[in-house]
Amino acid sequence: MTGHARISLAAWGATVLGSLVLTPVFSGPFLFVSAFFCAAVTGVGILLQNLRVPRFVVPAVQLVVLVELISFFFLRDTLRFGLVPWRQTVVEFNQQMVNAMDSINRFSAPLPPDSHLTLFAVSVISVTGLLIHLIAVQLKQAAWAGLLLLTMYTVPAATVHGGLPALLFIPPAIGYIVLLSAEGRTRLSRWGRRISGVSHLDAAEPIEASALGQAGRRIGLSVVALAALLPALLPALPEGVIGNGLSGTAAGGGAGASISATDPMLDMGKNLKRGDNVTALTYTGGPADGTYLRLTALDLFDGNTWRISPRQTGRKITGDLSGPPGYSGDLSKVPTTKMQIDVSRSFRSQFAPVPYPLHSISLKNRWRYDASALDVVSGNGQVVGGQKYSLTAYDLQPTPQDLFDAMPGGEPDQYTSDVPARTDPKIKAKAREVTAGADGNKFEQAVALQKWFRTEGGFNYSTENSPGSGMRALSAFLLQNKTGYCEQFATGMALMARILDIPARVGIGFLPGQPGKSGEHIVRMHDMHAWPELYFQGVGWVRFEPTPSTQASTTPSWTDSSGAIIIAPTTAPTTAPTTPGNAESPDISKPKDPRDGADNAGLGPVDTGNWFTNGGGKVIALTLGVLLVLCIPWLIRALTRRKRFARAPGRAGVEGLWAEIRDGSRDLGLDWSDTATPRQLGDWLISQLPADAHPAALRLARGVEAVRYAGLTDLKVDLRAEARTVSKGLWSQAKLTRRWRARLLPPSWRWYLNRGSSEASDLLDEFDLALARLRSLLLPHRRRPAN
Known part of the structure; x- marks a missing residue:
């Protein structure tokens, strides 16, 4: 196996082992996908190097392969001709990265296996693998790859609560050692530096040093150096850039909200407990007093968590959606209402907020809908933030009589x-006790449950120290503390309805919001809400509102008439539900939740920002950062050149000017020989320069020769003018492209890295020798028996 192939495979192994530290943060198949992508990039690199392709071409081709793999696997719908990444691919990739960073900043680990989070993890690992290959194989600086492994470790270290297991340090360390060993073996095979012992450094003394100990000291000192350099190289990040997510009731920084497709209930609870209450969306049309907007419905309860049940692939939106499930009336006679919805970029969700039941919507292409829930969901992980769409919804208003007469x-x-x-028997008994006066009528039982939660059961609304929706938490909420927020009220009523043989599920979405100007309604993040939906034969799914009036001020109109028996249809009030903050209800205009207190009361429409605040500033900062990194070689060369020409005349000044001519020649792609004498190099320079620069080149070469070999110590020797003439002559003879490359990416700057590595190795050798000498002094030396 060739040396570069050995180091390439070791770099791949170090990347895969190093990526194991991300397993506490991300979930899903990200590790296997990343390993495959890195293997493909490594294979391309080995192939190109075996074909002796120019060194600078290899990473460029590897980058193209990596971009194609990421685009094909994650962004296939945006590819031109199904294969070529295009502008839409870049836009969609950027959006997915924004969504992933938002989820990382807002929520605690482990994160769900959402597509945008998987794309983020795979991209980070794959790019890290490409950079490790570039540094270890192309630049031949394998020791610096440890910095990238440490950088990858910072993501879980900053997001996992309670710290990481100590065992997670072992795989990256093994990968790093394997990489260094592969490089060392390659160097030895090329007659490079020996690291097997240092006794040869001082043959006069019987000193020996363990090869394993020597390698261990090198690795240890390298890690210490990296640990010291990393805080200096990485600027201090503000809190929340790589945040700790949300845990318990701690408020998070930043603005916006996120609803994932894996656990919408958990995400809603976290968003409600945040301190920011920015605008989620605005809408016009629909009922004059506003309407509930639903994201999805949770119908699967395993005793611990309410989730979306397994679904088939959603249906394409090509026209009118299927009718509301369970409704047996004539839909052509049901009035419809039109709405226009504008979703803020602050709201990250794969579900589109829509009223229920939905009739049609302008979102098409990559959006799908589910026939059983009538929710609209992205088909490729795209979020609804920033979308504007129009829709038509059925204005179904069942009467109390319709629901009372519904047959099982x-x-x-x-x-x-x-x-x-494992439902608590006490919950079952309580459900039957609360509905004892309903005489077995399902609608009357539902109304009795709603009244018990809102007014008669002694419940209080609060997002502080609220339990979850698991069985133990629900039992404590229903039977003991009776304090919670909409999640507990909705899931509690849904469970008790099921106990009474009423099919039930939980809707997730938004309250109607507050009226704005010109018929507009403004919905904010604290309007996020959950409610139960109960099923009645012939009517379908019907919304109920058990949450107390401090959060949801009114109940659905079809539940306002309550009586043991309904004989004739009653005229239901036409007032639709309103939310806290409505000027018509001064008693409940300010919720008791402290986060909806004086700071948010009467708040007007929140500006969702402009291009700069919605990501443009980050793009500019990232661009400037990349440009700054790219300018490092130019900066090093510029400062070095200035220092050399600023030296005083004399021996050091002459040697510095000669080194500058050497580096300038290499920058321009000329074949400067390190083994040639100054006179030979002077003759070579004359062959590369125009005629008017020949005398200056000759005087410069003779001056260097005199300083080195004639013992010249005259401090008045000043060859700066000759060096400038020679340098200008070399640049004037070079091609334009070569001159620009020499300015922007001078190859000679890498010499300083090589020199630093060589000097560091020499220092380590001296360190090993000092330790060996100290051991020989402190420990008795055994003499070998004479033969």
Whole structure:
């Protein structure tokens, strides 16, 4: 196996082992996908090097391969001709990265296996693998790859609460050692530096040093150096850039909200507990007093968590959606209402906020809908933030009589009637106790449950120290503390309805919001809400509102008439639900939740920002950072050149000017020989320069020769004018492209890295020798028996 192939494979192994530190943060198949991408990039590099392709071409081709792999696997819908990344690919990739950073900053680990988070993890690992290959193989500086492994470790170190297991240090350390060993073996095979012992450094003394100990000291000192350099190289990041997410009731910084497709209930609870209450969306049209906007419905309860049940692939949106499930009336006679919705970029969700039941929507292409829930979800992980769309919804207003007369029928599905086997018997008894006066009528039972939660049961609304929706938490909420927020009220009523043989699920979405100008309604993040939906044969899914009036001020109109028996249809109030902050209800205009207190009361529409605040500033900062990194070689050369020409005349000044001519020649691609004498190099320079610069080149070469070999110590020797003439002559003879490359990316700057590595190795050798000498003095030396 060739040396570069050995180091390439070791670099791949170090990347894969190093990426194991990300397993506490991300979930899903990101590790296997990353390993495959890095293997493909490594294979391309080995192939190109075996074909003796120019060194600078290899990383460029590897980058192209990596971009194609990422685009094909994650952004296939944006590719031109199904293969070529295009402008839309870049836009979509940027959006996915923004979504991933938002989720990382806002939520605690482990993160769900959402597509944008998987794309983020794979991209980070793959790019890190490409850079490790570039540094270890192309630049032949394998020791510096440890800095990249440490950088990758900072992501879980900053996001996982309680710290990382100590064992996670072992895989990256093994990968780093394997990489250094591969480089060392390659160097030895090329008659490079020996690291097997240092006794040859002082043959007069019987000193020996362990090869394993010597390698261990090198690795240890390298790690210490990297640990000291890393804080200096990485600027101090403000809190929240790589945040700790949300845990418990701690408020997070930043603005906006996120609803994932894996655990919408958990995300809603976290968003409600945040301190920011920025605008989520605005809408016009619909009922004059506003309407609830639903994201999705949770119908699967396993006794611990409410989730979305397994679904088939969503249907394409090509026209009118299918009718509301369970409704047996004539839909052509049901009035419809039109709405226009503008979602803020602050709201990150794969679900589109829509009223229920939805009739049609302008979102198409990569958006799908589910026939059983009538929710609209992205088909490729795209978020709804920044979308504007119009829709038409059915204005279904069932009367109390319709619901009272609904006959028990078959279950709408296999999930919404399921009561977990470990349900607390006390909850079952309480459900029957609360609805004892309903005489078995399902609608009256539902109304009794709603009234018990809102007014008669002694419940209080609060987002502080609220339990979750698991069985133990629900039991404590329903039977003991009776304090929670909309999640507990919605899931508690849904579970008790199922106990009473009423199919139930939980809707996630928004309250109607506050009226704005010109018929506009403004919905903010604290309007996020959960409610139960109960199923009645012939009517379908019907919304109820158990959350107290401090958060949801009114109940649905069809639940306002309550009586043991309804004989004739009653005229239901036409007032639709409103939310806190409505000027018509001064008693409840300010919720009791402290986060919706004086700072947010009466708040007007929140400016969602402009291009700069919505990501443009980060793009500018990233661009400037990249430009700054690219300018490092130019800066090093410029400062070195200035220092050399600023030296006083004399021996050091002459040697510095000669070194500057050497570096300038290499920058311009000329073949400067390190083994040639100054006179030979002077003759070579004359062959590369125009005629008017020949005398200056000759005087410069003779001056260097005199300083080195004639013992010249005259401090008045000043060859700066000759060096400038020679340098200008070399630049004037070079091609334009070569001159620009020499300015922007001078190859000679890498010599300083090589020199630093060589001097560091020499220092380590001296350190090893000093330790060996100290050991020989402190420990008795055993003499070998004479033969």
